[in-house]
Amino acid sequence: MQAARLHEYTDEMTDALSIDDVDRPTLEHSDGVLIEVEGAGWCQTDNHIIEGMWEEYVPQELPMTLGHENAGIVAEVGDEVTLVEEGDPVICHPVQSCGICRPCRLGEDMYCENSAFNGLTTDGGFAEYLQTNERAVIPLPEGADPTEIAPHADAGITAYHAAKKAADELNPGDACVVIGIGGLGHIGLQCLDAMTAADIVAVDLKDEALELAADLGASHTVNSGEEDVAGVVADVTDDDGAQQVLDFVGADETTGLAPDVLAAGGDHHVIGYGGHVHEPSQTLVDGEMAFRGTLVGKYAELQELVSLVDRGDVALHTEQYGLDEINTVAERLEHGEIEGRAVVLPS
Ligand SMILES: [Zn+2]
Ligand SMILES: [Zn+2]
Structure with missing residues (x-):
């Protein structure tokens, strides 16, 4: 599959990410969920990651597929997964939390002691498929469009x-x-x-x-x-x-x-x-x-936001781009030329 990956930190957005041919992820855990990505929001944080601004705050191993604002259709689930099944539309909280540590017990997903963060510490959604876990996915209400709702996974929840x-x-x-x-x-x-x-x-x-x-x-x-x-x-x-x-x-x-x-x-x-x-x-x-x-938000808060969107209380203006246009998006955001939120459609 195709994935937009960061190989080295740079201040130059014109060719920051390269479109690589990589293997489709295979589920590594019984709570794993594979998503066919229908929308992945581009974020100012992606520009900051490219510039190396997060290197001293979180573990990062390059090359890495960026993209932390993801939504799509469930393509495959691990043996223990009961919340969703193949074909369900979902939005993905960017953090795959463990559910066991004390912050997780308190509902503080962002403070999880054993977490992975798509597009920041592990591969993200600027790719045809994204691997996440059951604790990170929120089933979408009927009629919600994964492509339109994707930026809420970080921009919205934050x-x-x-x-x-x-x-x-x-x-x-x-x-x-x-x-x-x-x-x-x-x-x-x-x-x-x-x-x-x-x-x-x-x-x-x-x-x-x-x-x-x-x-x-x-x-x-x-x-x-x-x-x-x-x-x-x-x-x-x-x-x-x-x-x-x-x-x-x-x-x-x-x-x-x-x-x-x-x-x-x-x-x-x-x-x-x-x-x-x-x-x-x-x-x-x-x-x-x-x-x-302010650091992103809790899983439960993303559920609440999805409710506000479903009620029509929160609307989001998006511009859509293909995966091959990703560096144009990076550059346009750097220059303040994106109206609302840019969403990349990888599949
Ligand atoms: Zn973001
Ligand atoms: Zn935890």
Whole structure:
């Protein structure tokens, strides 16, 4: 079968991955599930993996097939699998967790002590077939299209996970600032709108992104290239500040907004990454604010997100590409030229 594989880390996206002919995976464990991939979302994290940014955080052996946002049709199951059978449409949580360790017992799939992460620590879905396990697959409701839903496996679940943490802290009438209305941000905004009665203040540099935000439920929009974000948040909240900030950019400029826009006791959730947090420790003490990280999300949260999608509460705009166009996708995302989310169709 064909697979888009990373052989060496590079900053050059034009020929980052090569399309190799590799063997179709054979199931190694009795809980294994083989998926014929119908859609694999391209993610900014794929660009970061190509650049070698994850090498010091996780074990990576190259060459490796990338692709962690996968959905498709079950092609084969191991002897012990009962959740799905051949022919079932599924979305794949990117982490194959063990189910036995304490974090797994607590439902914290991302903290599993014995996990494999498709497209990050083991082969992923930019290939005709993907090997995963029973604990990672979620059967799709009738009528759901695996190609369209694929990016929710990481982009969606990550945005949902952050929005759910923020929603826990948001009372009706509170304000939540959403920074960056791109691939993840526009999902996070819809999740917030579905789960809270907070006023959503959307921040972006592009007017088209802000128009989308207003369509998706933002009560206020701010072009941060032209307006003072802290000033607008102060106006909107009668100088109280926003209880929660969802930062889908994670640049120095956006993490730097936290002390100026947060209400006392508020949280600045860092979802996008690449920049730094440069605040004096006293900033966190004065106003008791927190920066909180976001790492994908739990299996159960992906189930919840699939429900929101099925109810029509969360819609995703996708662009589709063939496997042979994968480096074009990498390059276009690097230059901010993808509208919504790019999905690669490998089969
Ligand atoms: Zn991703
Ligand atoms: Zn585990």
